[in-house]
Each structure stands twice: as C-alpha cells, then as structure tokens.
Amino acid sequence: MTKQRIVVALGGNAILTKDPTAKAQRQAVQKTAQALINFVKNGDELVVTHGNGPQVGNLLLQQLNSNSAQNPAMPLDTVGAMTQGSIGYWLQNALQEQLANNAITKSVLTIVTQTIVASDDPAFEHLSKPIGPFYTKEQLTDIQNKYPNWTLVEDAGRGYRRVVASPKPQRIQEAAAIKQVVDAGMIPIVSGGGGIPVVVKGDQLIGQEAVIDKDFSAAKVAELVDADRLLILTSVSNVFRHYGTADQQALTQVKVKELQKYIAQKEFAAGSMLPKVQAALDFVQHSGKEAVIGSLADVTQIIAGRAGTIIQPD
Numbered sequence: 001m002t003k004q005r006i007v008v009a010l011g012g013n014a015i016l017t018k019d020p021t022a023k024a025q026r027q028a029v030q031k032t033a034q035a036l037i038n039f040v041k042n043g044d045e046l047v048v049t050h051g052n053g054p055q056v057g058n059l060l061l062q063q064l065n066s067n068s069a070q071n072p073a074m075p076l077d078t079v080g081a082m083t084q085g086s087i088g089y090w091l092q093n094a095l096q097e098q099l100a101n102n103a104i105t106k107s108v109l110t111i112v113t114q115t116i117v118a119s120d121d122p123a124f125e126h127l128s129k130p131i132g133p134f135y136t137k138e139q140l141t142d143i144q145n146k147y148p149n150w151t152l153v154e155d156a157g158r159g160y161r162r163v164v165a166s167p168k169p170q171r172i173q174e175a176a177a178i179k180q181v182v183d184a185g186m187i188p189i190v191s192g193g194g195g196i197p198v199v200v201k202g203d204q205l206i207g208q209e210a211v212i213d214k215d216f217s218a219a220k221v222a223e224l225v226d227a228d229r230l231l232i233l234t235s236v237s238n239v240f241r242h243y244g245t246a247d248q249q250a251l252t253q254v255k256v257k258e259l260q261k262y263i264a265q266k267e268f269a270a271g272s273m274l275p276k277v278q279a280a281l282d283f284v285q286h287s288g289k290e291a292v293i294g295s296l297a298d299v300t301q302i303i304a305g306r307a308g309t310i311i312q313p314d
C-alpha cells in the first residue's frame with residue numbers, strides 16, 4: 001500500500017461518551033491509538049487533532065462552581081488551552097505506548113495551537129457551538145436560573161446543551177512549526193478543540209471567549225500539511241440521511257455534488273454532523289482526495305476502507 005499523510009480528527013463526544021472520568025476517556029483514546037498505530041506501521045505519516053466540546057464545558061463548570069477571588073474561574077480561551085493539554089497528554093501517552101509496543105522509534109508531541117479568527121466574525125453574535133454536559137428538558141429551568149447568561153439549545157436529539165460562539169478558523173498561528181514537525185517524521189497532536197481562538201491586534205494575539213469547531217480546523221490542518229486523507233472520527237458509524245427517523249439510511253460512499261444536495265435538504269444537524277460534512281467537503285474539493293467520517297469504535301475497519309462514509313471528488 002502506498003504511504004500516505006493522514007490527518008485524523010477525534011470528536012470530543014467520541015472520546016467522552018457516557019463516562020466522563022479521566023479513566024474512561026483515556027481508555028477511549030488508548031483504543032484509538034491501538035488502531036492508529038497501524039498507519040505508522042504501514043509507513044504513513046500521522047497528524048492528530050481532536051475536539052473538546054464536552055471536556056471544555058465540563059472544565060468550565062468546575063471552574064465556575066469553585067469560583068472565588070483567591071481561585072478565580074479562568075476564561076474560555078484559557079480553559080480551551082487546558083483541554084489541549086489534558087487531551088493532548090492522553091493521546092501522546094497512548095500513542096507513545098503503542099510505538100513502544102511495536103518497537104517503533106518516533107516522537108509524538110502535542111503543540112499548543114492558536115487559531116486566528118476574525119474579530120468581526122458574525123459567529124460572536126450567533127452562538128452555535130454546544131459544549132459541556134447534556135441536560136434534560138426537566139433540568140432546563142434550574143440550569144437557566146443558575147446560569148442566567150447561558151444560551152441553551154437542543155443538540156441533535158440528545159438533550160440540551162450550552163452553546164458558545166464558534167468563529168471560523170482563518171489561519172493557524174503555529175503553521176510553520178507544525179509543518180516542520182510533520183516533515184521531520186514526528187507525530188504531532190495539533191489544533192486541539194479547533195485551536196485556541198485568538199484575534200490579531202497589532203503585535204498581539206488576544207484570546208477569545210469561543211470554541212472553534214475542530215472539524216473546520218481539521219480541514220485547515222489537512223490543507224496545511226497537504227494531507228492525502230482526512231479521517232473524522234465521531235460517535236456514529238456513518239453520515240445518515242433522514243437521521244433519527246425510522247427511514248434513516250447510512251451513506252457509505254458519496255460524491256461531492258450528492259452530499260451538497262443533502263446539505264441543501266437540511267439532512268445534517270448544525271453544531272454536530274453539518275460541520276463534519278462541510279469540513280470533509282472542503283478538504284475533498286481543495287485536494288481532490290478522499291475524506292472519511294465514521295465511528296471512533298470502527299477505526300480499524302475504517303482504515304481498511306470497510307466502514308464509515310467515504311466522501312469522494314466528483
């Protein structure tokens with residue numbers, strides 16, 4: 001098999017499924033690393049990125065619940081950076097273990113990544129990115145009373161979640177470093193949680209109260225490193241038409257034009273599947289290569305081309 005440069009994006013909800021403990025999230029990441037090592041064994045170059053929606057929201061809640069003058073809650077950009085550290089650590093640790101098991105000498109490193117966004121991005125006014133835990137309809141009034149400045153929305157039939165601003169990624173501040181690390185044959189974990197959102201002000205980069213969609217950032221990373229494939233791993237086996245209905249239908253192979261038609265027909269929920277489909281399309285259209293969207297649990301099958309939704313150029 002020819003050697004490829006592959007960008008793998010792991011969803012925050014795929015890492016944190018039901019059990020929010022560090023142990024359970026590490027286990028999910030360890031299983032993924034066990035599968036991803038097959039790329040490395042094949043001689044492929046791997047670039048890893050990940051989401052942080054559930055994790056950044058949970059950490060923010062911990063901060064808010066123990067907020068005091070002596071120990072103040074950190075702002076969202078800083079909490080996002082913390083999740084790059086924690087999830088990056090789990091991934092780095094798990095990949096290093098797999099490399100050692102397979103007697104492969106290769107460096108893995110997590111790069112704290114800032115993503116430049118536009119200060120006038122309309123997303124700052126239209127909150128759309130779900131973060132943190134899911135709440136039931138019955139819990140809504142209590143939550144809204146406790147956190148009156150939160151906006152809560154229904155998230156893809158799974159319950160209600162807080163939403164925050166999610167500006168589009170424009171550029172990756174650490175782009176040159178990422179490219180050098182990949183070209184040097186190392187495995188970088190980059191743009192965690194879509195990257196820490198910053199805006200340019202003169203010589204300064206100013207952190208923003210926002211969470212970037214990691215799927216859009218993953219497409220930027222893939223473009224940056226000139227990837228041969230983009231894998232978006234989440235918690236569902238496929239992209240579905242008529243999702244959540246008795247008629248739901250898994251897409252296995254789909255071309256750009258067909259997928260665009262389904263977007264126009266509003267088949268994919270905003271804030272969950274829609275950004276993945278849009279990011280995959282963006283990559284396929286720019287590169288002329290394939291993207292795959294599928295389940296973290298099926299990663300071995302996806303690598304073999306036997307699972308997930310494969311998005312192909314027309």
Ligand SMILES: Nc1ncnc2c1ncn2[C@@H]1O[C@H](COP(=O)(O)OP(=O)(O)O)[C@@H](O)[C@H]1O
Nearest residue numbers: 011012013014156234239240243267269272273
């Ligand atoms: N048409 C669709 N096909 C598949 N999944 C969909 C669709 N529309 C909405 N979804 C939802 O999108 C979810 C994946 O998005 P999300 O949980 O945000 O991903 P992540 O793993 O990146 O955190 C699925 O678990 C599913 O509930």
Ligand SMILES: NC(=O)OP(=O)(O)O
Nearest residue numbers: 012051052053193214
């Ligand atoms: N930042 C981000 O997009 O996270 P999720 O993949 O967890 O939604």
